[in-house]
Amino acid sequence: xxxxxxxxxxxxxxxxxxxxxxxxxxxxxxxxxxxxxxxxxxxxxxxxxxxxxxxxxxxxxxxxxxxxxxxxxxxxxxxxxxxxxxxxxxxxxxxxxxxxxxxxxxxxxxxxxxxxxxxxxxxxxxxxxxxxxxxxxxxxxxxxxxxxxxxxxxxxxxxxxxxxxxxxxxxxxxxxxxxxxxxxxxxxxxxxxxxxxxxxxxxxxxxxxxxxxxxxxxxxxxxxxxxxxxxxxxxxxxxxxxxxxxxxxxxxxxxxxxxxxxxxxxxxxxxxxxxxxxxxxxxxxxxxxxxxxxxxxxxxxxxxxxxxxxxxxxxxxxxxxxxxxxxxxxxxxxxxxxxxxxxxxxxxxxxxxxxxxxxxxxxxxxxxxxxxxxxxxxxxxxxxxxxxxxxxxxxxxxxxxxxxxxxxxxxxxxxxxxxxxxxxxxxxxxxxxxxxxxxxxxxxxxxxxxxxxxxxxxxxxxxxxxxxxxxxxxxxxxxxxxxxxxxxxxxxxxxxxxxxxxxxxxxxxxxxxxxxxxxxxxxxxxxxxxxxxxxxxxxxxxxxx
Amino acid sequence: xxxxxxxxxxxxxxxxxxxxxxxxxxxxxxxxxxxxxxxxxxxxxxxxxxxxxxxxxxxxxxxxxxxxxxxxxxxxxxxxxxxxxxxxxxxxxxxxxxxxxxxxxxxxxxxxxxxxxxxxxxxxxxxxxxxxxxxxxxxxxxxxxxxxxxxxxxxxxxxxxxxxxxxxxxxxxxxxxxxxxxxxxxxxxxxxxxxxxxxxxxxxxxxxxxxxxxxxxxxxxxxxxxxxxxxxxxxxxxxxxxxxxxxxxxxxxxxxxxxxxxxxxxxxxxxxxxxxxxxxxxxxxxxxxxxxxxxxxxxxxxxxxxxxxxxxxxxxxxxxxxxxxxxxxxxxxxxxxxxxxxxxxx
Numbered sequence: 001x002x003x004x005x006x007x008x009x010x011x012x013x014x015x016x017x018x019x020x021x022x023x024x025x026x027x028x029x030x031x032x033x034x035x036x037x038x039x040x041x042x043x044x045x046x047x048x049x050x051x052x053x054x055x056x057x058x059x060x061x062x063x064x065x066x067x068x069x070x071x072x073x074x075x076x077x078x079x080x081x082x083x084x085x086x087x088x089x090x091x092x093x094x095x096x097x098x099x100x101x102x103x104x105x106x107x108x109x110x111x112x113x114x115x116x117x118x119x120x121x122x123x124x125x126x127x128x129x130x131x132x133x134x135x136x137x138x139x140x141x142x143x144x145x146x147x148x149x150x151x152x153x154x155x156x157x158x159x160x161x162x163x164x165x166x167x168x169x170x171x172x173x174x175x176x177x178x179x180x181x182x183x184x185x186x187x188x189x190x191x192x193x194x195x196x197x198x199x200x201x202x203x204x205x206x207x208x209x210x211x212x213x214x215x216x217x218x219x220x221x222x223x224x225x226x227x228x229x230x231x232x233x234x235x236x237x238x239x240x241x242x243x244x245x246x247x248x249x250x251x252x253x254x255x256x257x258x259x260x261x262x263x264x265x266x267x268x269x270x271x272x273x274x275x276x277x278x279x280x281x282x283x284x285x286x287x288x289x290x291x292x293x294x295x296x297x298x299x300x301x302x303x304x305x306x307x308x309x310x311x312x313x314x315x316x317x318x319x320x321x322x323x324x325x326x327x328x329x330x331x332x333x334x335x336x337x338x339x340x341x342x343x344x345x346x347x348x349x350x351x352x353x354x355x356x357x358x359x360x361x362x363x364x365x366x367x368x369x370x371x372x373x374x375x376x377x378x379x380x381x382x383x384x385x386x387x388x389x390x391x392x393x394x395x396x397x398x399x400x401x402x403x404x405x406x407x408x409x410x411x412x413x414x415x416x417x418x419x420x421x422x423x424x425x426x427x428x429x430x431x432x433x434x435x436x437x438x439x440x441x442x443x444x445x446x447x448x449x450x451x452x453x454x455x456x457x458x459x460x461x462x463x464x465x466x467x468x469x470x471x472x473x474x475x476x477x478x479x480x481x482x483x484x485x486x487x488x489x490x491x492x493x494x495x496x497x498x499x500x501x502x503x504x505x506x507x508x509x510x511x512x513x514x515x516x517x518x519x520x521x522x523x524x525x526x527x528x529x530x531x532x533x534x535x536x537x538x539x540x541x542x543x544x545x
Numbered sequence: 546x547x548x549x550x551x552x553x554x555x556x557x558x559x560x561x562x563x564x565x566x567x568x569x570x571x572x573x574x575x576x577x578x579x580x581x582x583x584x585x586x587x588x589x590x591x592x593x594x595x596x597x598x599x600x601x602x603x604x605x606x607x608x609x610x611x612x613x614x615x616x617x618x619x620x621x622x623x624x625x626x627x628x629x630x631x632x633x634x635x636x637x638x639x640x641x642x643x644x645x646x647x648x649x650x651x652x653x654x655x656x657x658x659x660x661x662x663x664x665x666x667x668x669x670x671x672x673x674x675x676x677x678x679x680x681x682x683x684x685x686x687x688x689x690x691x692x693x694x695x696x697x698x699x700x701x702x703x704x705x706x707x708x709x710x711x712x713x714x715x716x717x718x719x720x721x722x723x724x725x726x727x728x729x730x731x732x733x734x735x736x737x738x739x740x741x742x743x744x745x746x747x748x749x750x751x752x753x754x755x756x757x758x759x760x761x762x763x764x765x766x767x768x769x770x771x772x773x774x775x776x777x778x779x780x781x782x783x784x785x786x787x788x789x790x791x792x793x794x795x796x797x798x799x800x801x802x803x804x805x806x807x808x809x810x811x812x813x814x815x816x817x818x819x820x821x822x823x824x825x826x827x828x829x830x831x832x833x834x835x836x837x838x839x840x841x842x843x844x845x846x847x848x849x850x851x852x853x854x855x856x857x858x859x860x861x862x863x864x865x866x867x868x869x870x871x872x873x874x875x876x877x878x879x880x881x882x883x884x885x886x887x888x889x890x891x
Contacts, residue, residue, distance in 0.1 A: 070733055070734065070736065070737075071733055074732070074733065074735075141732070141733070142730075143730050147690075147691060147729075147730070149689070149690050149691070149707060150690040150691065150730070150731060150732060153689070153690065154732065236707075237706075237707050237708020237709065238707075238708065241708075243691060243706050243707055243708065243709070244706065244709075277596075278598075279608070280608075280609070282608070282609065282610045283609060283610035283614075283615055284609075285615075286610065286615050286618065307637070308693065308702045308703050308704055309691075309704045309706075309711075310703075310704055310706055310709060310711040313637070313638055313641050316634075316637060317630075317634045317637070317638075320630050320633065320634060321627070321630050324623070324626035324627060324630055325623075327622070327626055328619050328622055328623050328626065331618065331619070331622040332615075332618045332619050334585065335618040336610065336618065338585065338588055338589065338592070339610055339614075341589070341592045341596065342592060342596070342608075343596060343608065344592075344596050345596060345598045346592065346593060346596045346597055346598055347598045348593065348597070348598075356589055356593070359585070359589065360582075360585065360586055360589065363581075363582055363585055364578070364582060367574075367578040367581075367582070368578075370574070370626055370629065371571075371574045371575070371578070373630070374570065374574065374629050374630060374632075374633035375630075375633045375634050375636075375637035376566065376567050376570060376632075376633040376634070376635075376636035376637040376640065377567060377570055377571055377574065377633055378633075379563070379567060379637065379640060379700055379701060379702050380567050380571075380697070380700040380701075380702065382693075382702055382728065383693060383695075383702070383728040383729060384695075384728065444554065444555040445555075447554050447555045447556045448555045448556070448557060448697070449557055449695070449697025449698075449724070449726065451695060451726045451727070451728040451736075452728075452730075453730040453735060453736075454735065454736035455735075455736045456736040456737060457736065458724070464555070
């Protein structure tokens, strides 16, 4: 049973009650409120992207036209991709959980630039509104990658979407700068670099990628806009441009962006594995240095998206090897998580169920990534459903599982309430099963030769599509259940108490939900996070006296 | 064994000399993945049972990975990955180095069809005939956006880029008809941009080819049954212009007549009666044929009739191509050369 430190909260109102009214939320500079606002908007985006995902799966149930025409299909997969990638996955864990937890986890009162933090929320909102306006005004049919020259010649509403994503990019950069500064300058006394919680390390690595890579994305989106409006001729060969230039620039950002999505998830897993094994990490330094390694090597692998594009043969070989290095860091993490479980005291809770799903799915997502990074194998798999399945394993199997793990693990911290645990575990199993049923057939479809982004396909592909669609409906149903019981728990869940999981993470030292400035008194962290040998060694000043 | 694996993994038949090479590595990677994946899954399950809270022995709080184990975490997978990378790269280099005696075929991707042409002879839309047991080198390009030529049964894929040539080669090992897909998203009918490779025994291929050469129908499907339809598209444009009476108002020697002369028209910035100006590009020329009064060039009377419904899409294309070809001073084209092998200039 969980050790519960549910002492009656005597000191001060929580951040939720500190001020009241909509206006106090909209103008807040409290990182926790900003995190919660992000969370709410992100869940909406996830819903939107998910509805389109199901629509796509229904369309693909039969060859030929099932429920929508080809133009509608092309627009629908674009909406799904744009919303899921740019408006959900990239900001998801850093902006919602990072904002909420990062200061708590290093014993700070807030982030370094609270106003900038609020500005990054509004920039995100502005970008999201612009993007969605474009998407629903005329529809976009370029896919989320906006490949030129198609994106410069299609007659659809590409401009607002390009500009919207550009603006969202600014939000990402600001969040990154904020986090980096916060980690450097605001750690509580005693929190040395090698005592920084692993989730914070993951956010730090992510922020570095965000700050360094996102400007390249912004630039290339501007170039596409320039090409569309002014006919700049950068990508149009008839004006002396290079159609491949776009792909190089785009993937120079967008490959590291995969790690913007996955690294924070890995951080979540590192935290939760320790908490539910009641053990310190098997190797703290492996997790830290592999995080740093991923954020560095992630920049050197973009060419593996272009093995069949006409890039030089030697270049393909070099990018192939460099891509292997990223996989190594991921493998090291997986082994370390397993090692952490070894001889622990495992508590099978909802977050931990997602952790187990995450580790298993990340393994197959990562290995299929290695497979497509093998140059000759990619000749067959490139741009087929194998790749679709691969990146969904990474982005959904890893990022989304981690998001759900984070949501369940920190839900009590954020809202001070518990959710029905049996329901949570059951749904987690359903979601993992639905996920495998959705995407495993897509690997096989890719083997069979089904290219991606197809509204229509030869009949031979149908059985696997039917299986995939069936899995997707299970998956959608699972998310629905999560939404219902978490929504219910917000109001009616039983009070969580300060530390319902008995975790030694620094953030659990504060109340649940935390007070306005995170701690009642300055915290003291003499022991590393996740140190279960000395429970209760980390305290606030007043308790220590 | 190989066939069984292929069936389990849903791989299509292996119909090229490249396919077995790709598949072998595929089986190696997938096999290793499943063995290790099962290992990880079972280890996780075992831990879950063995170290379940309550059943677990007293915890070992100081346990940490020894350095050799950390090194093994990195070293063992790295060895596997590099091995795969090296084996794969070997095959990849092979797949991208056409033999010198390969038969050349020019492949043009276009929204939304594949066109094939041999250097000396017939061209086809949607069907590529090749002999088995003979290396075939494809020289790919695109007329509009990026396409990707994909033959699953050959494990072969290469992008076709506008303004560039890419090359790839294959050798079909058994006669048959193989599906060609476009694998790079290219717009509305991307999913219907399909074609077929018909692999014939060398003798059957030669007789097919002899028939084609005896009865050449250039780009046969599009212009059948018209006089003067062989040869460049621009020549067809001239025929269409004569038949439609374009020369009653337009000249091709630069003299203005009832309408602007076509000489040097293409790409020129034309002042309009409305005060604006317009570049005479494909879009404007097409618009002028369909809706001539929309943008009348300054100095000319708005008298041109609409040709909407009187010109087929192919005829419009031919006319535009013809107008494009009428440039006052054109540099001499470089002398024709035999196709050369080796890396193409990029």
